[in-house]
Amino acid sequence: MAENSKKMSVTQLTIITAVNMMGSGIVMLPSKLASVGTMSILSWLVTLTGALCLAYGFARCGMFSKNTKEGMGGYAEYAFGKDGNFMANFTYALSLVIANVAIAVSAVGYGSVLLNIKLSPIQTCLWTIVMVVITTLANFGGPSITGKIGSVTVWGVIIPVVFISIFGWFWFHGHLYASAWNVHNISFGKGIASSIPITLWSFLGLESAAANSDAVENPQKNVPIAVLVGTIAAGVIYILSTNVMQGIVPNAAIAKSNAPFGLAFATMLGPVWGKICMALMTIACIGSLLGWQFTVAEVFRSSAVAGYFPKVFNKVSKLGAPIAGMIILMIVQILLSLMTISPDLNAQFNNLVNLAVVTNLVPYVLSMAAVKVIQIDAGLKAGDRGYSMTNFITVVAGIYSLYSMYACGNLALALGALVAFAGWTIYGLISHKFDYKPM
Template identity: 50%
Template sequence: MQDQKKMTVTQLTLIVAVNMMGSGIIMLPANMAQIGAISLLSWLITALGSMAIAYGFAQAGVFDRKAGGMPAYAEEAHGRSGSFVLSYLYYISLAIANVAIATSALGYLAPFFPWLNSTPVMTMFGVVGLIWITTLANFGGPKITGRIGAITVWGVIIPVAGLSVIGWFWFSGETFSQAWNPKGLSIMEGLGSSITLTLWAFLGMESAAQSAGAVENPRKNVPLACMLGTAGAAVVYILSTTVIMGIVPNADLANSTGPFGLVYAQMFSPMIGNIIMALAALACVGSLLGWQFTISQTGKLAADDGMFPKFLGKVNSMGAPVIGMILIGIVQTVFAFSTVSPSLSEQFNVLVDLSVVTNVIPYIIALTGLMVMMKKEDVSPNIYLRNSVVVIIAVSYSIFALYASGAKSVVGGVLIMMTGYLIYGFMSPRFELAKLNTKTMKE
């Protein structure tokens, strides 16, 4: 009877795919068009690397005795400091990602409100406005936020997945060939210049392992669902970005602030294009609304665990950690100001690169904890070897993604991480006192 209440592998696979496909894809065709269709090759590398990362997290979720997610995986191999730095970096990476999502939403709103894209300053104020509107909307608690996000996400998924199927009727081989390599890049240059863009669309795959307790036969089904869900999202990503580059001329696509609205307008009519633009904008705002709550909850959970300052864990009568929401809203505003660029596309690229760096470092820290977890579980040599190979592939890909992010983004990520170590210096005495008290009580 209990198993009937748990998710099947099919249900979990769909959840994994939907969670990943949110707003991550919505601006990518325009940004990839600036490199050329040669950038599509990076999807293949990213799909392989992302499936390795997803599988590694799925295995960690199965062996994790604390059910504490990535911070718990990190603590296994790197101690309390590794767990803290991971939590801090992941927290900041979500803040940066939220600014990128707000930028995506603004790109789809701009055709309806042209002044939003009139100058870099107006764009910046538009992004900040969306950040604070969605922050304040979360003061009412999680119930409404969850319902809105569950509906609006389909405003992205349906047009993107639909284009993957029906778009081929409008596909032109000539248009695609003209878009292939307008800058004359080598294969490695094409891969390196777009790897962070494609990885951006897969960020969030680590959340799949958190459902292990609600799934039938988790040791088998969680890794399977992670792999199938990631592979399914990869297919939709590859097909949709390929077909759009064979419909819309490369120059038009590269200059678009709403690529999916543009392609539907060309396939059907401007009115249909506007409908898609409105749906995509709504989906991005809904996604931003949900992520604003997620990031505040991430801070609250870390505060409850003693990792972050206690004030981040305080909630109002509706269960919303308002102080934490205001603080992370200020952080996002700082990132919006500091990444102001001549165009929405350029600002999006800057944010994506920095978000990938601050997200991938936690991936590396967490995945390397799997070795300790497997030893504690005394797994068979075959399982240890298989998972070790997967971790090597996942971490190697993550390191390549860091390299491809560019020196500026890597330096920015390292500076953010070093600030985290400074914060940990002030937080660590409480951890040492807690250990000392525990040891005294045992004696």
């Protein structure tokens, strides 16, 4: 009884799941969606359906897998062996590196509007690099402070987004929303496809929701409930906040803005509140980036422990920080910042998001393909409760993931394919440690 009292309730896990997804991914979202028009709400519905299927699949993985501590790599290993484990870890780790640069770009965008500074492409790149360097160096002191900062700064995103979702309707104009339905007169299919990557970007991280299965009461019942309800809650807030904004601010203004939420608050409540919103979201992005810098270094460190990555990533300081790995990852992020320089900050952000989504979807596809094997290994069979339904849902989740890869565009797909082939090449060089058996 005492042990149970220390565990989370389904309500607590649901809140944690929703809050984990509602990080800095949404801050630049309205600008991209405005370039499509309000018909992008159709993309939200498709993405929410796909995200729910993925969330349910990961919930089942968390309940029945014996490799939960290895994350998506542990799930993939059931169906694809050590090769699948390596590829899931490799692509996921790289997607986080790319996502960090996108978060840094978001912080620079909001910060520049907050300070009323017009940045050239080179200046945007340099300030993005400054963000990457500062947040990396700040993590040299270890994880104790990083987590506390992130748990506070994330509210700099959540509060404005929830506020506009609930109260923004008082400033909403239906004619403004309707006039922005299809601003470029494109087909429904093209409109949905072009919005899928950026809407999915806001849900990335849903796979982590199943990681708390050991810390919740009655996990077999409560984990799926928390993951699905948390995903729905985040999705509803995303849909409400980005769509109500289209009825408050003219579409063209949102599409060009480097700080769309700040623009919306300035329109609703005046310039001062717009500045406050921008300041909160800039701080939230920096806090989020601070946390993700440590997280990505930890992902590389754990993969190095497993023998997938070079041992240099496993070196830890007295304070518990993998400093050598952080420095290497910082250099990679600086190179990415230089490679993605664009005349338009939104374009640079979109390029990074598309590539991050493609590489993040690789472990999603591998994990969903392994769910059937995970269930069989756990002793489930046809006729058992949830077995066939789970298999169906995860097939839908896999198809949605593949469609989302396609929607990211040719460039992101080509670069993602190069990443995957590079991964197999690297695995070939280290595979003797795992699967190689002499004939």
